[in-house]
Amino acid sequence: MSLVLSLRxxxxxxxxxxxxxxxxxxxxxxxxxxxxxxxxxxxxxxxPLCALESAGLxxxxxxxxxxxxxxxxxILRCAPSAPPRLAGGPLDRSLxxxxxxxGLVRRLAPDGHVVWQRRLWMPRGADVAADRLYVLDGHTLNxxxxxxxxxxxxxxxxxxxxxxxxxxxxxxxxxxGAGAGSLVEYALSTDGxxxxxxxxxxxxxxxxxxxxxxxxxxxDTLGQRVLxxxxxxxxxxASAASYFPNSVDVVGDxxxxxxxxxxxxxxxxxxxxxxxxxxxxxxxxxxxDVATAKRQANQPGADGESxxxxxxxxxxxxLFSPNDFARSPTLEYVADTDNHRIAAxxxxxxxAEVTGFxxxxxxxxxxxx
Numbered sequence: 001m002s003l004v005l006s007l008r009x010x011x012x013x014x015x016x017x018x019x020x021x022x023x024x025x026x027x028x029x030x031x032x033x034x035x036x037x038x039x040x041x042x043x044x045x046x047x048p049l050c051a052l053e054s055a056g057l058x059x060x061x062x063x064x065x066x067x068x069x070x071x072x073x074x075i076l077r078c079a080p081s082a083p084p085r086l087a088g089g090p091l092d093r094s095l096x097x098x099x100x101x102x103g104l105v106r107r108l109a110p111d112g113h114v115v116w117q118r119r120l121w122m123p124r125g126a127d128v129a130a131d132r133l134y135v136l137d138g139h140t141l142n143x144x145x146x147x148x149x150x151x152x153x154x155x156x157x158x159x160x161x162x163x164x165x166x167x168x169x170x171x172x173x174x175x176x177g178a179g180a181g182s183l184v185e186y187a188l189s190t191d192g193x194x195x196x197x198x199x200x201x202x203x204x205x206x207x208x209x210x211x212x213x214x215x216x217x218x219x220d221t222l223g224q225r226v227l228x229x230x231x232x233x234x235x236x237x238a239s240a241a242s243y244f245p246n247s248v249d250v251v252g253d254x255x256x257x258x259x260x261x262x263x264x265x266x267x268x269x270x271x272x273x274x275x276x277x278x279x280x281x282x283x284x285x286x287x288x289d290v291a292t293a294k295r296q297a298n299q300p301g302a303d304g305e306s307x308x309x310x311x312x313x314x315x316x317x318x319l320f321s322p323n324d325f326a327r328s329p330t331l332e333y334v335a336d337t338d339n340h341r342i343a344a345x346x347x348x349x350x351x352a353e354v355t356g357f358x359x360x361x362x363x364x365x366x367x368x369x
Contacts, residue, residue: 049076049078050076050077050078050079053078053080053081054078054081056081060078060080060358062074062076062101062338062340062358062359063075063076063101063338063358063359064305064309064320064321064338065260065261065306065320065321065338066304066305067261067297067298067300067305067306068298068300068304068305075101076101076358077101077102077103077122077358078101078102078358079099079102079103079104079119079358080102080356080357080358082356083113083114083356084097084106084108084112084114084354084355084356084357085112085354085355085356086111086112086352086353086354087352087353087354087355088344088351088352088353089110089111089112089344089351089352090110090111090112090352091108091110091111091112091331091344091352091354092110092328092329092330092331093110093328093331093333093365093366093367094107094108094109094110094115094365094366095107095108095333095342095354095363095364095365095366096108096126096128096133096146096362096363096364096365096366097335097342097354097357097360097362097363097364098123098124098125098126098135098360098361098362098363098364099123099357099358099359099360099361100122100123100124100359100361101122101358101359102357102358102359102360103119103120103121103122103123104117104118104119104120104123104358105117105118105120105123105126105133105135105144105149106118107146107149107366108354112354116148116149117149118144118149118151120135120137120142121137121138122137122138123135123136123137123142123362124136124137124162124207124361124362125161125162125163125164125173125174125207125362126164126362126364127164127165127166127171127364128146128166128364128366129166131145131146131147132144132145132146132152133145133146133364134164134166134171136157136161136162136163136164136173138160138161139156139157139158139159139160139161140154140155140156140157141154141155141156141157141161141164141171141173141193142154143155146366153190155192155193156192157173157175157193158175159175159176159177160175160176160177161173161174161175161176162174162175162176162205162206162207163206163207163208163209163219164209165209165210165211166188167211169187169188169189170185170186170187170188170196171185171186171188171193172184172185172186172209172211172216173186173193174203174206174207174209174218176205177205178202178203178204178205178222179202179203180198180199180200180201180202180203181198181199181200182201182203182206183198183199183201183203183206183209183216183218184197184198184199185197185198185199199216199229199234200234201218201227201229201234201236202223203218203220203223204220204221204222204223205220205221205222205223206218206219206220206221207219207221207245207246207247207323208221208245208246208247208248208257208258208324209248210248210249210250211231212231212250213231214230214231214232215228215229215230215231215237216228216229216230216231217229217248217250217255218248219242219245219246219247219248219257219258220245221244221245221246221260222244224241224242224243224244224245225239225240225241225242225245226239226240226242226245226248226255226257226268226272227239228270228271228272238271238272239272240268240272240273240274241290242257242259242262242266242290243259243260243261243262243290243293243294244259244260244261244262245257245258245259245260245266246258246259246260246322246323246324246361247323247324247325249325249326249327250270251327253269253270254267254268254269254270254275255267255268255269255270255272256268256325256327257325258322258323258324258325258334258335259280259322260321260322260323260337261294261297261298261321262280262281262284262290262293262294262297263280263281263284263297263306263308263309263318263319263320263321263322264277264279264280264281264284264285264293264297264319264322265277265278265279265280265319265322265325265332265334274288275288276288278345278348279317279319279325279332279334279345279348280308280317280318280319280322281296281297281306281308281318281319282308282315282317282318283296283297283299283307283308284296284297284308306320308320309338309339315350316343316350316353317343317345317349317350319334319336319339319343320336320337320338320339321336321337321338321339322334322335322336322337323335323337323360323361323362324360324361324362324363325363326363326364326365327365328365330346331344331345331346331351332344332345332346332348333345333363333365334363335360335361335362335363336353336360337359337360337361338359340355340356340357340358340359340360341353341354341355341356341357341360342354342357342360342363
């Protein structure tokens, strides 16, 4: 009798699985071409793979850019099950690390351990003000407590946004997409964001911003340029050619730009005159000409990928699609996105790395360790 019951249960379970599969297939068909359909399709296809990763039954899949095809490969939004690991160091600051494909925002201590982490959908673009961390995630600006990661507020945004910079009680947010009006200044208050002005600039997919007393600095990513814009008038004061610039940070009399597919951090004067860079792909970091650097950085190796893609015998200082840069008084930090690590440098020399991320795209330094 028990065998009969077991067979009956197995058969019933099979029927239910078939029903669930049919319902999912029907739902996907109805939602095909919609955002909800894309979201559900992604989870149906990819979440089982992430579960196998977490169980240690499947080697981790991490995204990377292939210069030989111009495509991003291995897209899988899994949060690594193992914690990050620090090699070298210690670091001189606590870090905030935002991983878009991993869907995580983490605070790391100088010894590399995770203080807290918070899961979002696909976060990108962050800044810190006092004890608050502001993180963009699609149409939402999330406000978190920097000490413990608690959610303090959520503010809706009219369109997907990828870049953020705070100054006082104002926020500059770059909305995804192209055209005039994609860069917006907001006033921050306890009840949300209040639009102050839109800049009539022809921008294309901005992923990095900085704001100083008299200027706005823009990594116009898909426009392949870096801009200095008058904060009061919105007029372009200076421009420099780049190749997929993803961040821009003004430090003293230098402007640092994470040039993603040159595999380096570029350095400019505040007039946006390029200087020799010290960080990144060993074949291009001192090259001033973008066209030459582009050819050298993306020259394929025997495997068809960029020869600056860091592998077993390559230099630890080589970067692979860096997306962000931050500088303390003693160390320089790079979100080395397609190497899935945060790399730290001292005086231009490799110093330490924190590995175990899935596509870290932002790194922020906290004032206190």
